[in-house]
Structures are given as structure tokens and as C-alpha cells.
Amino acid sequence: MRGKISYQDMLARLEQVVIQNNLKRSKQREDILFVMYETHGHLSPEEILNLARELSPGLGIATVYRTLGLLEKEGLLDSIAFGGDGSKKYELNCGEHHDHLICVECKKIVEFYDDNIEKTQEEIAISHHFLLKNHSMKLYGICETCQK
Amino acid sequence: MRGKISYQDMLARLEQVVIQNNLKRSKQREDILFVMYETHGHLSPEEILNLARELSPGLGIATVYRTLGLLEKEGLLDSIAFGGDGSKKYELNCGEHHDHLICVECKKIVEFYDDNIEKTQEEIAISHHFLLKNHSMKLYGICETCQK
DNA sequence: GTAGTTGCAAAGGGTTTGCAGAGGG
DNA sequence: CCCTCTGCAAACCCTTTGCAACTAC
Numbered sequence: 001m002r003g004k005i006s007y008q009d010m011l012a013r014l015e016q017v018v019i020q021n022n023l024k025r026s027k028q029r030e031d032i033l034f035v036m037y038e039t040h041g042h043l044s045p046e047e048i049l050n051l052a053r054e055l056s057p058g059l060g061i062a063t064v065y066r067t068l069g070l071l072e073k074e075g076l077l078d079s080i081a082f083g084g085d086g087s088k089k090y091e092l093n094c095g096e097h098h099d100h101l102i103c104v105e106c107k108k109i110v111e112f113y114d115d116n117i118e119k120t121q122e123e124i125a126i127s128h129h130f131l132l133k134n135h136s137m138k139l140y141g142i143c144e145t146c147q148k
Numbered sequence: 149m150r151g152k153i154s155y156q157d158m159l160a161r162l163e164q165v166v167i168q169n170n171l172k173r174s175k176q177r178e179d180i181l182f183v184m185y186e187t188h189g190h191l192s193p194e195e196i197l198n199l200a201r202e203l204s205p206g207l208g209i210a211t212v213y214r215t216l217g218l219l220e221k222e223g224l225l226d227s228i229a230f231g232g233d234g235s236k237k238y239e240l241n242c243g244e245h246h247d248h249l250i251c252v253e254c255k256k257i258v259e260f261y262d263d264n265i266e267k268t269q270e271e272i273a274i275s276h277h278f279l280l281k282n283h284s285m286k287l288y289g290i291c292e293t294c295q296k
Numbered sequence: 297g298t299a300g301t302t303g304c305a306a307a308g309g310g311t312t313t314g315c316a317g318a319g320g321g
Numbered sequence: 322c323c324c325t326c327t328g329c330a331a332a333c334c335c336t337t338t339g340c341a342a343c344t345a346c
């Protein structure tokens with residue numbers, strides 16, 4: 001989900017990552033980040049490759065995977081694993097947590113946030129003596145359009 | 149999770165599947181189901197292979213995948229997909245839904261059920277005009293043992 | 297210049313499929 | 322007997338890795 005954050009802010013976050021890790025700011029990294037910013041997320045590595053190739057012709061899939069791994073580790077992106085096939089999709093992390101509703105017919109993904117669920121999760125973790133790090137919640141169903 | 153259901157009941161469900169689909173009741177299928185019943189679930193296909201080979205020496209991994217696919221489709225088993233690697237684990241479906249807490253250190257899986265979360269999920273689906281079919285919720289954290 | 301970065305191609309891990317022989321009903 | 326099931330091996334898909342050329346700084 002792209003929130004209020006601007007592309008300039010995302011570039012600044014990339015700059016931070018680059019500086020803090022002694023990395024370099026390559027066109028490929030910027031272009032992949034741009035694709036993630038421009039589209040409203042939920043893209044597979046291959047979709048990202050195809051979109052980013054419009055900006056960086058000749059871009060390789062290995063670079064996409066390496067960049068997605070870096071940006072996820074550094075918190076600029078989030079990945080969502082899907083049920084069956086084990087493949088992942090990526091979306092921009094703009095600082096606001098949310099969960100996903102997924103249409104099993106058309107594969108559309110809708111984001112939502114629910115305070116009640118967030119609180120309850122924390123309580124469940126505590127009652128099982130777990131130190132909660134992360135969570136993922138996916139609701140699978142049929143969207144309004146596909147019900148017709 | 150193995151609930152109140154008996155192995156005899158599971159065998160009867162297998163019998164149903166076999167009859168309704170014009171299949172045959174092989175030793176391999178029974179042995180795989182037995183492994184899923186005996187262990188308290190959350191096994192990878194390879195773990196299932198190793199355990200089932202004690203009963204059916206020479207069992208092949210392809211048969212394990214085929215059987216797991218069949219038993220999941222017919223509702224005797226559930227699969228849980230894990231975050232990163234895209235691999236799946238299987239557990240017995242004894243009719244009671246539950247969600248999972250996963251320790252990111254030792255990979256232990258703890259099951260829980262929360263009525264509040266179940267209800268809230270239904271409300272969220274309705275408010276987005278989704279017809280809810282299924283859901284998956286995973287809480288990742290560090291378990292009591294690994295916190296020490 | 298000297299790292300870090302890239303694209304390619306090969307390797308990897310998990311899963312699926314084609315096939316000939318074995319085995320239920 | 323017929324049709325399904327099995328084990329093997331090859332094929333597959335997605336992802337990762339090794340490497341020489343390349344690029345940012």
C-alpha cells in the first residue's frame with residue numbers, strides 16, 4: 001500500500017541503506033524501487049522484472065531477487081507468501097501494518113487494518129509466553145465482483 | 149492437532165474418499181494417514197516419507213506428495229505454508245479450526261484458537277463484501293524456551 | 297583504483313509428471 | 322482382467338550462487 005509517503009522519501013530511505021551498509025546506489029536498485037512505488041504493490045519478482053526492464057533494459061532476474069532481498073531486509077519492502085505455490089509477492093512498506101483479503105477467483109488482493117485483531121494477537125502471544133515478532137493474516141474468499 | 153477423533157474414524161473417512169472417487173485402498177495411503185494421525189502433525193513431506201518408510205519400506209516421495217494432495221483435497225489433512233522457503237507442512241484435520249504460533253528460533257509450532265479473532269475476521273470479510281472461504285493466521289515470535 | 301554490482305548460466309531445493317510394472321477390486 | 326497405484330527418474334518452477342565483466346565513488 002502506498003500511503004502518504006513520497007517517492008523522494010523512499011529514495012532517501014534507499015540512500016540511508018546504501019550508506020549504512022557500504023553499498024552503492026545503482027540505477028537498477030532505484031528502478032526496482034520506483035516500480036514498487038509507482039504500482040500499488042503486490043507484485044511477483046517476475047512482474048517486477050518486466051516492469052523494471054522498461055526502465056533498465058537487460059535487467060536480470062538475479063538482480064531483481066537480490067534487490068528485493070536487500071530492500072525487504074532493510075524494511076523498505078514487505079513480502080507476502082501465498083498459500084499454494086509458495087511463491088512470494090512484494091509490496092512497498094510505508095510504515096503502516098496491514099493484513100490482506102485475497103479473492104480466490106480473480107486473485108485480487110485487498111488490504112485492511114483492524115485494531116481489534118492487532119490487540120488480540122498480542123494477547124494470544126503473551127498468554128503463550130511468546131515474544132511476538134511478526135504476524136501474517138490472510139482471509140481467502142470471493143470478492144464482490146466474482147460473486148456475480 | 150489430534151482431537152477426540154479416533155484412528156478408526158480417520159480410516160472410515162479414508163474409506164469414504166476411496167469409494168466416492170473410485171480409488172483403491174493401498175497400504176501406502178493407510179500408512180501415510182497413520183503417520184499423520186500418530187504424530188501430532190506439522191510434518192514436511194520429507195518427514196512424512198521417513199516416518200512412513202518404517203511401515204512401508206521403499207515408499208517413494210512421489211507417492212507421498214500424491215497422497216498428501218489427495219488427503220488435503222478431500223479434507224482429511226490441512227497444509228500450512230511457511231513464510232520464506234515456500235515449503236509446506238501438513239497436519240491432520242480433525243474438524244476443529246485453529247491458528248498457529250511459530251517460533252522463529254526453534255521452528256516449534258503451537259496451535260491456538262480464539263473466538264474473538266474468528267468473529268472479527270467474518271466481520272471484516274462482510275465489510276469488504278467478500279464471501280469468506282478460508283483464512284490463515286500465523287504469529288511469528290520467540291517461544292519461552294528460546295527467550296532464555 | 298578498488299570495492300561493490302550486474303547479467304549470465306549453472307546449480308539448488310522442493311514438487312510434479314511420464315511411464316512401465318505391481319497390485320487392488 | 323481392468324483400472325488404479327507405485328517407484329523411479331526426468332522434468333519443472335522458482336530462487337540462489339559462482340564468476341568475469343562492469344560501474345559507482
